[in-house]
Structures are given as C-alpha cells and as structure tokens.
Amino acid sequence: MLLWLLFVLLVASGSSIEATTTEETETAQFFTQLYKSNLQQMVAIRNESIEPCVDFYAHACGQFEQQQSEDAVPPYLYNLQDRMEFFEAQHGSFQTLPGKLLGQLYSECKQRNVQHVLSVQPVLTHWQQLLLQLPMLQPHQEQLQAWPYLRHQWRRRHLDEQLNWIELSAQLAAHGLPTLLHIYFAAGTIYVAPMAELPCPTLQGFRDSMATLLKDRNEQVSHVLAHELRMLCRGMRGELPLGQSLGNDASSSSDALKLDDNTLDYFQRFFAQLNFTPEQLTAARKLSLDVAAITQAWLVLRQTEPRIITNYVLWQLQQKLAYHDCFQLSKEFERLLHLEYWQWHVFAPKLQRNVALAMYQLHTTRFQTRRRSQLSRRDWYGYLLPKQLEQQELQIARLLQAHAQHYLNLTELTLHYSQVQFTAGSFYSNLLRLRRAQLRHSFESPFVDEEDVQQPAYFLRHFLHFALLTLHRPIYHYYATQGLELWQLSRLLLDTDGYYTALDCLQQQSQQLYDPSSAALYRQLSSHEVSAFYGFQRAFLAALRDYHFWLAGERFLFAEQFVLQYFGLDEQRVLFYAAAQQLCNRQDEILAPRLNRAFMNTLEFQEAFKCDAQAPMNPPAKCLVNC
Numbered sequence: 030m031l032l033w034l035l036f037v038l039l040v041a042s043g044s045s046i047e048a049t050t051t052e053e054t055e056t057a058q059f060f061t062q063l064y065k066s067n068l069q070q071m072v073a074i075r076n077e078s079i080e081p082c083v084d085f086y087a088h089a090c091g092q093f094e095q096q097q098s099e100d101a102v103p104p105y106l107y108n109l110q111d112r113m114e115f116f117e118a119q120h121g122s123f124q125t126l127p128g129k130l131l132g133q134l135y136s137e138c139k140q141r142n143v144q145h146v147l148s149v150q151p152v153l154t155h156w157q158q159l160l161l162q163l164p165m166l167q168p169h170q171e172q173l174q175a176w177p178y179l180r181h182q183w184r185r186r187h188l189d190e191q192l193n194w195i196e197l198s199a200q201l202a203a204h205g206l207p208t209l210l211h212i213y214f215a216a217g218t219i220y221v222a223p224m225a226e227l228p229c230p231t232l233q234g235f236r237d238s239m240a241t242l243l244k245d246r247n248e249q250v251s252h253v254l255a256h257e258l259r260m261l262c263r264g265m266r267g268e269l270p271l272g273q274s275l276g277n278d279a280s281s282s283s284d285a286l287k288l289d290d291n292t293l294d295y296f297q298r299f300f301a302q303l304n305f306t307p308e309q310l311t312a313a314r315k316l317s318l319d320v321a322a323i324t325q326a327w328l329v330l331r332q333t334e335p336r337i338i339t340n341y342v343l344w345q346l347q348q349k350l351a352y353h354d355c356f357q358l359s360k361e362f363e364r365l366l367h368l369e370y371w372q373w374h375v376f377a378p379k380l381q382r383n384v385a386l387a388m389y390q391l392h393t394t395r396f397q398t399r400r401r402s403q404l405s406r407r408d409w410y411g412y413l414l415p416k417q418l419e420q421q422e423l424q425i426a427r428l429l430q431a432h433a434q435h436y437l438n439l440t441e442l443t444l445h446y447s448q449v450q451f452t453a454g455s456f457y458s459n460l461l462r463l464r465r466a467q468l469r470h471s472f473e474s475p476f477v478d479e480e481d482v483q484q485p486a487y488f489l490r491h492f493l494h495f496a497l498l499t500l501h502r503p504i505y506h507y508y509a510t511q512g513l514e515l516w517q518l519s520r521l522l523l524d525t526d527g528y529y530t531a532l533d534c535l536q537q538q539s540q541q542l543y544d545p546s547s548a549a550l551y552r553q554l555s556s557h558e559v560s561a562f563y564g565f566q567r568a569f570l571a572a573l574r575d576y577h578f579w580l581a582g583e584r585f586l587f588a589e590q591f592v593l594q595y596f597g598l599d600e601q602r603v604l605f606y607a608a609a610q611q612l613c614n615r616q617d618e619i620l621a622p623r624l625n626r627a628f629m630n631t632l633e634f635q636e637a638f639k640c641d642a643q644a645p646m647n648p649p650a651k652c653l654v655n656c
C-alpha cells in the first residue's frame with residue numbers, strides 16, 4: 030500500500046488532476062507492476078558470479094540467454110514493441126473519426142488471411158484479393174487474371190485496346206500509389222518529381238517476387254518477364270546506355286517540364302481523381318523537380334511496349350500493397366494516429382496528458398538548453414533559430430500544444446476525413462481511399478518535416494513515444510534508451526578535440542594494461558571503434574545526468590530509491606544495467622568492449638560500483654570526457 034501511494038506521488042506530481050482514491054490506487058498499482066516486472070527481469074539477466082568490476086558487460090548480460098523465452102523481443106526493440114503492443118491493444122478503442130478509420134483499416138489488414146472456420150472457400154491469393162477489391166482493376170478483372178502478360182497473350186486478348194497504362198498508373202498515383210511519376214502536394218503547391226526510389230530488384234529478385242503468380246507456368250516465362258521489367262526500370266533510372274543518351278538529350282533542353290501527350294494525359298487523369306476545383310489548380314504553384322530525370326524516364330516509357338509498362342505498374346502495385354506487417358499502417362498514417370493519441374482518450378485511464386507533458390519537459394530540459402546554446406553559436410553560419418526556440422525559457426510543453434493545435438486540428442481533420450467512405454471488409458480499397466484522402470489533404474496542409482530536430486513535429490512524435498514508453502517501462506528505461514538516443518543522434522556532444530584526446534588516451538591505456546591472458550577488456554580499438562566509444566560515452570553520461578537531474582527535480586528520488594532498494598539496486602547503478610542490457614547478445618564482440626571501456630572510464634561508474642584499485646574495470650588512469 031505504501032508503495033502504491035509513493036507512485037501516486039510519482040505519477041500525479043506537478044499536475045492538477047483530481048482523481049478519486051480508487052483511480053489513484055489503480056494507477057499506482059499499474060506503475061508498481063511495471064517497475065516490478067522490469068526490475069525482476071533486470072536482476073534475472075545478470076550473472077552474479079561474474080563481478081561487475083571484472084567485466085561489467087559479462088556480468089550484466091550473463092544470464093540473458095537463459096532468460097529468453099521463444100518469442101522474446103530483442104531488448105533493443107523493446108520500445109518499438111511497446112508502441113506496437115499499445116497500438117494493437119487500443120486500436121479498437123480509438124474515438125476520433127480519423128483514428129477510427131485507421132483502427133478499422135488495421136483490423137481489416139490483420140483479417141485478410143484469416144480463414145473462417147466454417148468457410149469452404151479457399152483463401153484468395155493476394156493478387157485475387159486485389160482484383161476483387163480495387164475499383165480501378167474491377168472493370169478488367171477477367172483479363173487481369175492472366176497477368177503478367179507475355180507478348181502473345183497480350184496480342185491474343187487485344188489488351189492494347191483494353192488496358193491503358195497511363196490511366197492505370199495515374200489512377201493509382203491519385204490513390205497515393207505512384208509508380209511512374211511522383212506528384213505530391215504541400216500547402217497550395219504541386220510538386221512533380223521523378224520516382225525517387227523506383228523499385229528495381231535483380232533478375233532473381235523479380236523472379237522470386239512473381240513466383241506464386243507464375244508457379245504453373247514454364248520457367249522461361251519468368252525469365253523473360255523479369256528481364257523485360259528490369260530493362261524498363263533500369264532504363265527509367267538512366268542506368269542503360271540507351272537511356273543515358275536520351276537523358277543527355279533531354280537535359281540539354283530546359284528546366285521547365287515539357288509535357289508530351291503521354292504526360293499530359295497522365296496529369297489530366299491524375300487530377301480528375303482528386304476533386305480539385307479549376308481555381309485551385311490554376312492558383313497552385315507548380316514545381317518540377319529534376320526535370321531531366323523525368324524527361325528521360327518518360328522517353329524510355331515512350332519507347333517501351335505498353336504491355337511491359339502495364340506489367341511493371343501492376344507488379345509495383347502488388348508489391349507495394351503486400352503489407353506483410355500491418356503495423357506499417359501506423360507509420361503511413363502517423364498523423365491520424367497522433368491526432369488520436371493527442372486527444373488522449375486511450376491514455377487517459379493510465380496517465381494524464383499534462384502530467385506526461387510535465388515529465389517530458391523535465392526530461393528534455395538539459396537537452397534543449399544544450400542544443401540552443403550550440404545552435405546560437407552557429408548563428409553566423411546562417412543557421413538561424415526558429416522564433417520559438419529563441420525564447421529564454423524553452424517551453425517544450427507550450428510549443429507542443431501550439432503545434433498540435435494546428436497540425437492535429439481535430440475539427441479540420443475530422444471534416445476532411447469524414448468524406449472517406451469505407452466498404453466493410455475490403456482492406457485494399459479502403460486503404461487506397463484513405464491514401465487518396467491523405468494525399469488530397471496534403472494540398473491544404475503545410476509541409477511538416479518530422480525528422481527535422483528544429484521542428485516541433487519532431488518533438489511531438491518523441492513526446493508521444495515517451496508517453497507510450499512510460500506506460501510500458503519504468504522511467505530509468507527511458508533514459509537508457511530514448512534519452513540516450515536523443516543525445517547520440519543529435520551529435521551535439523561531439524567535437525574533434527575530444528575525439529583525438531580519447532583516441533590518444535585509449536591507445537595508451539591499451540598499451541599499458543592489455544594482458545592477453547585476461548579478457549579482451551583492454552584490447553586496442555580501431556579509430557572507428559574509438560569514435561563509437563566516444564559517441565556512446567558522452568551520450569551515456571549526458572543521459573545519466575539527465576536521469577539524476579530528474580531524480581533531484583521532484584519528489585521522485587524517494588520513490589525510485591524505495592523500489593530499487595527492494596531489488597537490491599540503487600539509483601546510481603540502475604542506469605548502467607539498463608543501458609548494458611539493451612545490448613545483450615547482439616554483437617557482443619563489438620559492443621562489450623565499447624560499453625566496458627566507456628563505463629570503466631567514468632567516475633560515476635566507479636562511485637556506483639566501488640571497484641578495488643586493482644579491479645580490471647578500474648584503470649589507474651582514466652580517459653575521462655568532459656561534457
């Protein structure tokens with residue numbers, strides 16, 4: 030009971046929630062369970078007969094294998110797994126309209142291959158399902174059964190008159206599935222670009238991908254088809270001599286995209302699918318990117334048999350809609366998911382949004398301060414700070430709220446997506462409907478780069494991941510994974526002097542202490558390894574300090590200490606274990622020296638584990654980094 034109450038403090042501090050006692054107790058119980066199971070696992074993975082001061086990595090990971098059950102997730106995937114489990118458990122309870130659409134789509138994706146117990150019908154193949162469901166294929170269902178086509182089949186069936194690759198490809202593109210040309214939008218602008226990653230596997234890759242479709246046909250058929258497809262995609266990418274000469278020809282012309290009758294036809298059919306008003310189209314800015322590449326690809330198309338292009342478009346269609354992993358939908362429609370999450374319906378029973386925001390703010394404070402000072406030093410380079418970041422007090426919570434108000438505007442998104450009509454049980458057609466709605470919506474929406482660390486969108490995603498993580502793992506886990514990664518990926522802590530100092534110092538350490546009879550603790554590190562060591566050590570120290578900052582900041586320390594003690598751990602040691610155990614059993618020969626060398630060379634490790642002066646993990650002269 031006492032433990033529960035402590036966790037109420039932990040969870041509710043800084044917030045204004047007025048939960049009833051039962052709710053508090055439930056929440057507390059939930060978080061207590063979380064700590065308990067995680068700490069139990071942490072303790073179980075260790076091998077106590079190996080001293081931490083002899084070989085920390087071996088100690089921390091010693092019983093890892095014995096602890097793994099059949100379907101265990103590799104520890105470094107925990108966070109992704111947590112997100113997936115949460116999504117899986119909650120998608121049926123989504124409450125916003127866009128969230129519900131995504132939830133339904135996910136269920137339908139999962140149910141695609143479930144055979145009903147009483148059904149006598151055989152499970153349809155992927156291709157048959159596509160034919161049955163996709164509106165643009167339905168008129169040609171009969172002919173498409175025989176796809177992919179050799180020349181004689183195409184002729185015999187008079188397919189030239191029936192299948193129009195321009196129409197097909199334009200329709201698919203308008204449904205968010207570009208195959209020959211990439212047209213996309215942002216805030217009143219139309220971009221036309223070549224296909225950035227035009228799929229082009231090897232001959233064997235093509236053959237493998239068509240193996241099920243062609244299993245009853247002569248082996249030569251798949252050779253011929255694969256060869257044709259590969260010639261086409263290589264030509265479009267400009268990898269073939271023919272293509273290159275055409276390309277040079279094209280690039281000598283001009284920057285503006287010259288529309289031939291094919292592209293013109295394509296554009297017309299494409300825009301016809303998207304309900305633009307003529308005014309919108311006229312007023313829109315139009316930008317062509319890499320005109321030479323587009324022109325050259327379309328010259329190749331012009332010189333290719335329509336049959337082969339049709340084969341290629343349909344091949345891409347069935348490849349791109351394979352959805353072996355339905356969870357990819359959550360990435361593809363992340364904005365809808367984040368809208369749902371931001372409304373907080375599915376989090377509310379466990380964690381209040383303002384509490385989560387307050388916790389997240391605390392976590393990122395040191396990171397933000399560092400980033401801002403680094404960025405302002407670069408000002409003269411022209412890296413000007415976005416306005417919000419210039420504020421003296423960086424209010425990440427306010428920043429996120431402001432961003433979410435616009436980007437995840439419930440009214441606007443609900444209005445837009447209410448036009449999407451789903452057909453029950455028809456995953457592929459629903460998927461394309463949602464993709465089309467998303468594409469269309471991007472025309473009304475400013476471009477947001479979620480990978481850009483200067484944009485609030487980046488932090489919005491991290492914040493939501495953080496909130497999800499806190500529902501699955503104790504707080505220290507956050508610092509050992511996402512917190513650590515935040516520092517490591519930002520590269521804010523790296524500098525050349527520090528790297529050379531580390532290189533020098535580690536070399537000396539290896540020369541003085543390497544002993545072939547003992548473990549490889551002090552082996553020479555390559556320059557590449559030193560750089561990895563250096564990045565890891567600095568990021569780990571920063572994350573460790575963040576963690577202690579967090580502990581000191583609120584009333585957390587007492588609670589955390591209390592729980593950790595129960596498991597024979599303490600807040601000084603726990604992060605070393607948590608960070609090490611992410612890496613167990615991955616590439617031990619690479620990661621063990623990196624981790625051990627990094628830890629033994631920090632004072633925090635020595636303080637936490639109190640290693641003897643002679644202990645292997647306690648070199649007399651340490652290679653310390655300052656940060």
Ligand SMILES: *[C@@H]1O[C@H](CO)[C@@H](O)[C@H](O)[C@H]1NC(C)=O
Pocket residue numbers: 076077078079091092095
């Ligand atoms: C723990 O480490 C010791 C010493 O290396 C080893 O002999 C023992 O087998 C390990 N225990 C387990 C369960 O792996």
Ligand SMILES: *[C@@H]1O[C@H](CO)[C@@H](O)[C@H](O)[C@H]1NC(C)=O
Pocket residue numbers: 434435438439440441
């Ligand atoms: C949200 O969208 C609605 C409808 O488009 C609009 O009226 C409102 O101003 C928007 N709110 C914000 C904060 O952008």
